[in-house]
Amino acid sequence: MTVSIVLFTADLRLHDHPPLRAAHEAAQVIPLFVRDRGVTGAGFAAPNRLAFLADCLRDLDAGLRRRGGRLVIRSGDVVEEVCRVATETDADEVHMAADVSGYAHRREQRLRRALEAEGRRLHVHETVISAVPPGAVAPASSDHFAVFTPYFRHWTGVRLREPVPAPRAVRVLDGIGSERLPDRGGLSGLSEGLATGGEEAGRARMTSWLRTGIASYEDRHDDLAGDATSRFSPHLHFGTLSPVELVHRARKAGGPGAEAFVRQLAWRDFHRQVLAARPAAATADYRTKHDRWRSEESAREDIEAWRNGRTGFPVVDAAMRQLRYEGWMHNRGRLLTASFLAKTLYVDWRVGARHFLELLVDGDVANNQLNWQWMAGTGTDSRPNRVLNPVTQAKRYDPDGAYVRRWVPELAGLAAPSVHEPWKLRGLDRAAIDDYPDPVVGLSDGLARFKRARGLD
Numbered sequence: 225m226t227v228s229i230v231l232f233t234a235d236l237r238l239h240d241h242p243p244l245r246a247a248h249e250a251a252q253v254i255p256l257f258v259r260d261r262g263v264t265g266a267g268f269a270a271p272n273r274l275a276f277l278a279d280c281l282r283d284l285d286a287g288l289r290r291r292g293g294r295l296v297i298r299s300g301d302v303v304e305e306v307c308r309v310a311t312e313t314d315a316d317e318v319h320m321a322a323d324v325s326g327y328a329h330r331r332e333q334r335l336r337r338a339l340e341a342e343g344r345r346l347h348v349h350e351t352v353i354s355a356v357p358p359g360a361v362a363p364a365s366s367d368h369f370a371v372f373t374p375y376f377r378h379w380t381g382v383r384l385r386e387p388v389p390a391p392r393a394v395r396v397l398d399g400i401g402s403e404r405l406p407d408r409g410g411l412s413g414l415s416e417g418l419a420t421g422g423e424e425a426g427r428a429r430m431t432s433w434l435r436t437g438i439a440s441y442e443d444r445h446d447d448l449a450g451d452a453t454s455r456f457s458p459h460l461h462f463g464t465l466s467p468v469e470l471v472h473r474a475r476k477a478g479g480p481g482a483e484a485f486v487r488q489l490a491w492r493d494f495h496r497q498v499l500a501a502r503p504a505a506a507t508a509d510y511r512t513k514h515d516r517w518r519s520e521e522s523a524r525e526d527i528e529a530w531r532n533g534r535t536g537f538p539v540v541d542a543a544m545r546q547l548r549y550e551g552w553m554h555n556r557g558r559l560l561t562a563s564f565l566a567k568t569l570y571v572d573w574r575v576g577a578r579h580f581l582e583l584l585v586d587g588d589v590a591n592n593q594l595n596w597q598w599m600a601g602t603g604t605d606s607r608p609n610r611v612l613n614p615v616t617q618a619k620r621y622d623p624d625g626a627y628v629r630r631w632v633p634e635l636a637g638l639a640a641p642s643v644h645e646p647w648k649l650r651g652l653d654r655a656a657i658d659d660y661p662d663p664v665v666g667l668s669d670g671l672a673r674f675k676r677a678r679g680l681d
Contacts, residue, residue: 231320235463236280238390243319259299272551275408276421283422293394321352326503355467358500368501415551426459441481449626457586509602517572536663539618542631551585562599563612568670573600634660
């Protein structure tokens with residue numbers, strides 16, 4: 225019987241896993257995960273994601289053991305470790321999921337060359353991490369869509385493959401050496417409210433939310449205090465949930481809420497096809513505005529106030545404190561905080577993107593970097609100079625101030641609208657919250673600075 229390696233990367237699940245299914249049909253399987261030293265060396269191994277990853281790996285191993293198998297863990301260079309395992313087990317082929325970053329592409333190319341030099345084959349499977357793979361739809365004049373609306377129109381016309389069930393049994397070759405499973409217990413610097421990772425937790429959340437949350441998603445997904453989003457993003461980032469399965473199940477549920485949710489999954493694929501076509505967009509402007517951002521040194525106090533939730537704008541501070549506590553932030557909060565840093569404070573979007581990646585458990589290069597560029601006006605936004613007013617946004621999406629009071633306890637005694645504009649209080653009312661700072665900038669001053677910088681005044 226032949227032997228096949230399944231290289232798990234950002235697809236840490238057993239349900240709807242085409243590489244595992246393909247390998248399992250014809251061979252004994254080596255389920256392998258390599259703790260990639262390249263990821264660590266690039267500074268991408270943030271504590272929150274390492275903890276969630278540890279949960280995912282332990283859960284994946286448990287799922288394999290229930291099916292008669294186990295997960296093999298190695299550390300080092302992915303190409304070297306895969307080839308080493310292939311040699312140890314005389315494996316004929318390796319199956320893995322396609323990914324979109326420049327790093328992932330280079331890793332795949334290196335692995336293919338190394339395996340072919342040894343007479344082995346690499347099979348890369350699409351639609352494992354994306355519902356619709358990059359390049360599946362593209363305009364006649366380009367290799368990718370630069371605007372979401374026409375992309376979404378074509379995306380909806382793609383016939384998705386059917387999800388594949390988890391295998392009932394996994395035949396794993398005996399005698400393969402493996403490192404111990406990681407554990408989040410030994411990690412420091414974790415967000416106090418960090419969620420639990422793993423396919424079991426992800427599928428439980430999926431089942432519950434599709435039953436009770438999706439119907440109201442269209443009306444409530446921007447409600448900051450309502451917390452009515454799916455919170456699937458960490459599970460999509462680590463692949464404990466399948467985007468293909470989510471689209472199928474949402475469409476089966478039907479209704480405006482399901483349609484709005486599927487649109488968000490399409491946004492995820494949209495960003496992935498942009499990054500696949502333009503990998504430099506992870507660090508460089510997709511569409512430059514020739515910004516001369518304030519230097520990190522000159523803006524140091526403003527940046528620190530933003531990072532610590534001390535800008536004096538309650539909804540911005542609430543979102544930043546949620547990020548620090550949970551390692552996650554409501555999507556509306558992400559838009560608000562990004563607009564505030566990049567446009568109101570006129571600080572380089574890369575400063576904010578870097579901070580988000582230090583804390584976000586769902587810190588994904590495609591979504592994080594390209595959403596930051598969208599808000600900075602250097603990305604795919606068709607209105608690159610829009611500026612979100614944090615007071616207007618707060619009154620619209622947190623009208624009674626519940627979200628602010630939850631995350632900014634200094635303001636817990638204030639009712640709306642004062643909770644959104646505490647700097648307007650006078651006398652004893654202002655003295656009662658004297659531990660909450662005044663705004664770091666006047667909104668009109670920030671807007672004027674941005675317009676001058678962009679040549680809009």
